[in-house]
Amino acid sequence: MSQETRAKWDRIYLGRDEAPPRPAAVLRDNLHLLPAAGKALELACGLGGNALLLARQGLVTEAWDISPVAAERLAAMARAQGLALRTAARDVVAYPPPPASYDVIVVTHFLERALCPCLVKALRPGGLLFYQTFTREAVDDSGPSNPGFRLAPNELLSLFAGLRIVAYREEGRLGDVGRGFRNEAMLVALKAPAVDDG
Numbered sequence: 424m425s426q427e428t429r430a431k432w433d434r435i436y437l438g439r440d441e442a443p444p445r446p447a448a449v450l451r452d453n454l455h456l457l458p459a460a461g462k463a464l465e466l467a468c469g470l471g472g473n474a475l476l477l478a479r480q481g482l483v484t485e486a487w488d489i490s491p492v493a494a495e496r497l498a499a500m501a502r503a504q505g506l507a508l509r510t511a512a513r514d515v516v517a518y519p520p521p522p523a524s525y526d527v528i529v530v531t532h533f534l535e536r537a538l539c540p541c542l543v544k545a546l547r548p549g550g551l552l553f554y555q556t557f558t559r560e561a562v563d564d565s566g567p568s569n570p571g572f573r574l575a576p577n578e579l580l581s582l583f584a585g586l587r588i589v590a591y592r593e594e595g596r597l598g599d600v601g602r603g604f605r606n607e608a609m610l611v612a613l614k615a616p617a618v619d620d621g
Contacts, residue, residue, distance in 0.1 A: 429490060436469070436470065436492040443475055443500050444469065444470050447532075449553045449554065449555035450477075456551060458526055458551075461482055462484075462485075463477040463485070463526065463528070464486070464524075465530075466528060467489070467515055468486035468487060468510075470497055471488075471501075471508075471510070473531060473553075474497065474510075474529075478508045484508050484509070485509045485510070486511075487510070487512075488510075489515070490512065494510040494512045497510050498510040515538065523546070525545055525547060526550045527551050528550070528553070529554075530554045532555070543583065548614055548617035549614065552611070552612045552613075554610045558575075558606060559574065559575055559576075560595040561573075561596075561606040563605075565606050574593075576595065579608045580610070587613040588610065589613050591611075592608065593607075
């Protein structure tokens with residue numbers, strides 16, 4: 424990503440209030456699926472509502488974002504809450520997570536399709552991916568205006584077809600659009616555990 428992109432996100436995060444964001448629904452609604460211990464990463468974390476929750480759950484947590492402003496503000500929030508949370512300003516597209524490094528990876532409101540195979544590789548056997556982002560089939564104008572940053576119907580399933588789907592939700596414009604989970608898709612998926620030959 425360019426310096427221009429980094430500067431844009433720095434400006435955005437400088438303009439946001441100090442309160443940590445609420446964790447994403449994909450994590451809140453499926454918190455019971457988290458392992459009791461392990462290493463977690465929130466990728467493209469912004470101000471890190473998900474990372475703070477992962478750290479509160481006792482996972483060894485890292486959070487990466489292209490914006491140094493976001494990473495610094497998240498680190499300060501974690502310190503204030505007494506949480507062990509490592510943050511880094513990192514271009515996750517140029518420098519994706521290394522293979523077999525994490526038991527949990529969380530990505531919300533970020534879509535870089537070319538990164539998806541790297542995320543699968545970065546999970547350890549038995550690791551979980553929590554992913555939530557905007558869809559093209561929306562009921563209002565929330566989210567990015569560029570359709571390239573939105574998922575086509577069921578696209579999230581195909582992007583992570585190599586993983587076992589544990590939970591999936593994408594309601595589109597079906598039924599009463601004033602209710603339910605709209606404008607986004609969410610997925611929890613499992614990387615196959617290592618086979619025990621013993």
